[in-house]
Amino acid sequence: RRPKNFPPGPPVMPILGNILDLSLENPLKDFERLRKAYGNVYSIYIGSRPAVVINGTKAIKEAFVTKGSDFAGRPQDMFVNDVIKHNGVIMADYDTVWKEHRRFALMTMRNFGMGKNSMEEKIHGEIQYTINTLEMSVGKTLSPQVVFHNAASNIICQVLFGKRYEYDDEFIKVLIQCFTENSKITNGPWAMVSQNFYDRKKAFKNVKIAENLVKRVFAEHIETRVPGEPRDLVDCYLDELDKRDGDRSSFSMEQLTMFALDLHFAGTDTTSNTLLTAFLYLMNYPHIQERCQEEIDEVLEGKDQATFNDRNQMPYVQAVIHEVQRISNTVPLSVFHCTTKDTELMGYSIPKGMLIIPNLTSLLNEEGQWKYPQEFNPENFLNDKGEFVKPEAFMPFSTGPRTCLGEGLARMELFLVFVTLLRKFKFIWPEDAGEPDYTPIFGAIMTPKPYRIKVQHRN
Numbered sequence: 001r002r003p004k005n006f007p008p009g010p011p012v013m014p015i016l017g018n019i020l021d022l023s024l025e026n027p028l029k030d031f032e033r034l035r036k037a038y039g040n041v042y043s044i045y046i047g048s049r050p051a052v053v054i055n056g057t058k059a060i061k062e063a064f065v066t067k068g069s070d071f072a073g074r075p076q077d078m079f080v081n082d083v084i085k086h087n088g089v090i091m092a093d094y095d096t097v098w099k100e101h102r103r104f105a106l107m108t109m110r111n112f113g114m115g116k117n118s119m120e121e122k123i124h125g126e127i128q129y130t131i132n133t134l135e136m137s138v139g140k141t142l143s144p145q146v147v148f149h150n151a152a153s154n155i156i157c158q159v160l161f162g163k164r165y166e167y168d169d170e171f172i173k174v175l176i177q178c179f180t181e182n183s184k185i186t187n188g189p190w191a192m193v194s195q196n197f198y199d200r201k202k203a204f205k206n207v208k209i210a211e212n213l214v215k216r217v218f219a220e221h222i223e224t225r226v227p228g229e230p231r232d233l234v235d236c237y238l239d240e241l242d243k244r245d246g247d248r249s250s251f252s253m254e255q256l257t258m259f260a261l262d263l264h265f266a267g268t269d270t271t272s273n274t275l276l277t278a279f280l281y282l283m284n285y286p287h288i289q290e291r292c293q294e295e296i297d298e299v300l301e302g303k304d305q306a307t308f309n310d311r312n313q314m315p316y317v318q319a320v321i322h323e324v325q326r327i328s329n330t331v332p333l334s335v336f337h338c339t340t341k342d343t344e345l346m347g348y349s350i351p352k353g354m355l356i357i358p359n360l361t362s363l364l365n366e367e368g369q370w371k372y373p374q375e376f377n378p379e380n381f382l383n384d385k386g387e388f389v390k391p392e393a394f395m396p397f398s399t400g401p402r403t404c405l406g407e408g409l410a411r412m413e414l415f416l417v418f419v420t421l422l423r424k425f426k427f428i429w430p431e432d433a434g435e436p437d438y439t440p441i442f443g444a445i446m447t448p449k450p451y452r453i454k455v456q457h458r459n
């Protein structure tokens, strides 16, 4: 039975809890059904473990902004915590390790954002490889999955390791295989219910392989670095290690390993799947693609390449990119949180250590927030004067102290890739491709179903 004043929810079965109330293939519709039945804050039992599901702008803001620190923990007793040996930043609890590493990552990425070797230049450098690949397919069709995945992976590799990798490079191939397998193992349908279902050995082995790979890159860095003259995030971390007192600092080579893997993992599939969604819709809404191209041509006339600042002169393009992010629902249930102390939410009592599921999907078509909640329509982000506006419910990166650490980088990537490719190419839905299927494949990160694109040069 639920404790007094605990959020309501469906009746609980012994051992299984509410697991039969949720489709294990895709529970998003069930979460919405339960929201309608029990309100924006409700509870479910995953096996014998209670969890509070938070829905809608008002409750999400109260939890993660107004009571940010109360809701900023991460569960520490899940299988994934063991697999990553409690290291890294994504699953770190609300503690000094998390605070110091988060601050370090934000500061380092900001510093690389400026100057000659800036983030913009790194992104443009990588886009050139994407353009070359597309050039080879002009007039033909190609599968864009690998192209966008490769681009997103290489941009984050440039930031972390100062280099890019060809897609068939052993380093990147094996690293991605380890991530993909472990995502399946730790997020699999029964993963939350019982650890007996996990392929535990395989998950630990994959982490070991990934760790050894990045450790080799660190060894190269240690050999070739000039202290105080960092080339990338790994060099910055090594400088930081020099400065800190080894015993009392939360920085260590062990932490660096999972930290780097975390950033690569978090920065690759998220951005590449958003780009995949963008091009899926642009091909099937050619009038939207053309209107973007008109605006891009006008603003960039006489310029070699776009800068991130150009977005301020492109309200329509901005609206389309934001609408793509809304519709793609890339991280549908955010990353699970955990309460750091006994607290209250919307009048309910929530004890310390409670598993919290932020249902970001509930914001996508929330009543009163969107002009056209059920359709792909950039008007959702434009006011009557055609100016770009961002409704409060737009939170694909979550909100509060744990909000996505890579938001700045992701937004810059999305804008520069989108604008540069649309300026150069026309993207066409192949004649023999049939009706597009917009329903994504459910996962911790949503993925559009595989599709092909036809590329043409613009006149």
Ligand code: HEM
Binding pocket: 089, 090, 091, 102, 156, 262, 263, 266, 267, 268, 270, 271, 274, 330, 331, 334, 335, 336, 396, 397, 398, 399, 401, 402, 403, 404, 405, 406, 407, 409, 410
């Ligand atoms: C379109 C792209 C992206 C989306 C939609 C996205 C979304 C999210 C979301 C929803 C969270 C969970 C926040 C929370 O727990 O409240 C998150 C966390 C995180 N993201 Fe992203 N992300 C994207 C790109 C990136 C990139 C490029 C990086 C790499 C630098 C990154 C690094 C992280 C990290 C490290 C966290 C954990 C933050 C923490 O626990 O303090 N993300 N992201």
